[in-house]
Amino acid sequence: MPDETLFFDEAKILVQAGNGGNGCMSFRREKFVPHGGPDGGHGGHGGNVILAVSPHLNTLLSLRKHPHKKAERGGHGQGSNKQGKTAPDLVIPVPRGTVVRDADTGEMLADLVQPDARAVVARGGRGGRGNSAFVSSTNQTPRFAEKGEPGEARTLSLELKLLADVGIIGLPNAGKSTFLAAVTAAKPKIANYPFTTLTPNLGVAIVDNQDLVLADIPGLIEGAHAGAGLGDRFLRHTERTRVLIHLLDGALADPLAAFELINRELAEYNPQLAAKPQIVALNKMDLPDAQAQWARVQKGLRRQNIPAFAISAATGQGVRELLRAAAEQLRELPADAPSVVEDELPVIRPAEDENAFAISREGHAFRVRGIKVERVIAMTNFEQPEAIQRLHRILQGMGVTAALEHAGVREDDKVRIGEVELEWRE
Numbered sequence: 001m002p003d004e005t006l007f008f009d010e011a012k013i014l015v016q017a018g019n020g021g022n023g024c025m026s027f028r029r030e031k032f033v034p035h036g037g038p039d040g041g042h043g044g045h046g047g048n049v050i051l052a053v054s055p056h057l058n059t060l061l062s063l064r065k066h067p068h069k070k071a072e073r074g075g076h077g078q079g080s081n082k083q084g085k086t087a088p089d090l091v092i093p094v095p096r097g098t099v100v101r102d103a104d105t106g107e108m109l110a111d112l113v114q115p116d117a118r119a120v121v122a123r124g125g126r127g128g129r130g131n132s133a134f135v136s137s138t139n140q141t142p143r144f145a146e147k148g149e150p151g152e153a154r155t156l157s158l159e160l161k162l163l164a165d166v167g168i169i170g171l172p173n174a175g176k177s178t179f180l181a182a183v184t185a186a187k188p189k190i191a192n193y194p195f196t197t198l199t200p201n202l203g204v205a206i207v208d209n210q211d212l213v214l215a216d217i218p219g220l221i222e223g224a225h226a227g228a229g230l231g232d233r234f235l236r237h238t239e240r241t242r243v244l245i246h247l248l249d250g251a252l253a254d255p256l257a258a259f260e261l262i263n264r265e266l267a268e269y270n271p272q273l274a275a276k277p278q279i280v281a282l283n284k285m286d287l288p289d290a291q292a293q294w295a296r297v298q299k300g301l302r303r304q305n306i307p308a309f310a311i312s313a314a315t316g317q318g319v320r321e322l323l324r325a326a327a328e329q330l331r332e333l334p335a336d337a338p339s340v341v342e343d344e345l346p347v348i349r350p351a352e353d354e355n356a357f358a359i360s361r362e363g364h365a366f367r368v369r370g371i372k373v374e375r376v377i378a379m380t381n382f383e384q385p386e387a388i389q390r391l392h393r394i395l396q397g398m399g400v401t402a403a404l405e406h407a408g409v410r411e412d413d414k415v416r417i418g419e420v421e422l423e424w425r426e
C-alpha cells in the first residue's frame with residue numbers, strides 16, 4: 001500500500017492570523033501653524049483565519065500538502081488620520097465533517113457539520129491606535145502611537161469524519177465500490193484484489209425523489225477495531241453514517257462467518273456502531289458459487305431476524321431494491337439533532353482571564369506572563385519615550401508593578417514580558 005494515500009483524513013496545520021497594522025504618529029502640517037494637532041491614523045485589523053466547509057472537498061489532502069496558513073497583516077495608519085486597510089480573512093476550505101482540535105491541548109474547537117459551517121480558528125490582531133487617539137487634558141501633543149496587536153497563532157489537528165446517510169461496509173473485495181458505482185455517478189477504483197479502496201468514496205443516489213449520500217468505506221479485516229489494515233480510521237468514518245449496507249462476498253466459502261467477523265469489529269470499536277441499523281446483501285449473485293450459497297445465507301440471517309437481499313453489483317440485479325430498503329430505513333429513523341448549533345460564527349477564544357498575570361523567576365530575571373500584559377508589550381513602540389511612559393502607567397494600573405515589587409524586584413533587575421526585556425528603575 002503506498003502509504004502517502006492512507007492519511008488524507010488527518011492533517012496537522014499551523015494557522016497564523018494577521019497582525020494589526022501599526023498606528024501612526026503624525027502632526028498636522030499647516031501653513032503658518034508651527035505645531036498642528038496630532039493626526040496619526042489607526043492601523044487596520046489583521047486578517048482572521050477561517051475554516052469553511054466546501055462541498056468540493058472529500059479529503060484533507062490539500063491541507064497536508066500546504067500545512068502553513070498565514071493571513072495578511074493590516075495596513076499601517078498614516079498621517080491626516082488615514083486608517084490602514086483591514087486585511088482580508090484567509091478562508092481555508094475543508095471537507096464537510098471536519099473535526100478541529102487544538103493540537104497542543106487536544107481541546108475540541110469546532111465540528112464542521114453543516115454544509116455552510118465556518119469557524120474562526122485564529123483571530124487577527126486589532127490595529128494599533130494612532131497618536132490622535134491619545135490626546136488628553138494633560139497631553140495635547142502625544143508623541144507616541146500603538147503598534148498593531150499580534151494575530152493569534154495555533155497548531156490545529158484536523159480529522160475528517162465523513163457525513164453520509166449510508167455507509168457501505170464489508171470485507172475487502174466484497175464489491176462495495178462496484179455497488180457504489182452501480183447506483184451513483186461516482187467512479188471509484190474497482191479491482192480484484194483486497195484494499196483497492198484506501199479512502200472512502202462518496203456518491204449520491206436518488207431514490208423516489210430522495211437524495212441518499214452513500215459512503216464506500218475501505219474493506220475491514222479482523223482486528224480492524226485495533227488498527228489492523230488501518231481499520232480504526234475507516235471505522236471512524238462509519239460513526240456518522242445513519243444506516244449501514246453490509247455487503248457479503250458471495251464468492252467466499254463462508255459469507256456468514258465474514259458477516260460475524262465484521263460485526264465483532266464494529267462492536268469492539270464502538271458498541272453504538274454495532275447497534276446501527278444494517279441491511280445485509282449477498283453480492284455476486286451472477287456467479288454460480290454465490291447462487292449456491294444463497295439459501296444457507298438467507299436462512300442464517302432470517303434466524304437472526306435480519307432482512308437479507310441477493311444482488312449482483314456487476315449486473316445491477318437487485319441493487320435498486322437494496323437501495324430502496326436503505327432509504328426506507330432512513331425515513332423511519334428520527335431526524336438527527338444537529339451536533340452543533342451555528343447561528344453565528346463560532347469564535348474560538350482562550351478561556352482564561354485576559355487580565356490575569358503571573359510572575360516567576362528565570363534565573364536572575366523576572367518573567368511576567370499574561371494575555372493582556374503580553375499584548376500591551378507587543379503593542380508598545382519602544383522607540384517612543386512617551387509610549388514607554390504610557391506602558392508604565394498601564395503596568396501600574398494592572399497591578400503588575402506592585403506585584404513585581406512584592407516579588408522582590410530591585411533596581412537594575414531584568415523583567416521579561418513577551419519578547420521584551422526591561423530593566424527595572426525605581
Ligand SMILES: Nc1nc2c(ncn2[C@@H]2O[C@H](COP(=O)(O)OP(=O)(O)OP(=O)(O)O)[C@@H](O)[C@H]2O)c(=O)[nH]1
Pocket residue numbers: 170171172173174175176177178179189190191192193194195196197198217218219220283284285286287311312313314315
Ligand atoms: N462477478 C461479480 N464480480 C463482482 C461483483 N461485484 C464486484 N465484483 C468484482 O469483485 C472485485 C472487487 O470489487 P470492488 O468493488 O473493488 O470491491 P471492494 O469491496 O470495493 O474492495 P476493497 O476496496 O478492496 O475493499 C472486482 O474484481 C469486481 O469486479 C458482482 O456482482 N459480480
Ligand SMILES: [Mg+2]
Pocket residue numbers: 176177178188189190196197216218219
Ligand atoms: Mg473498494
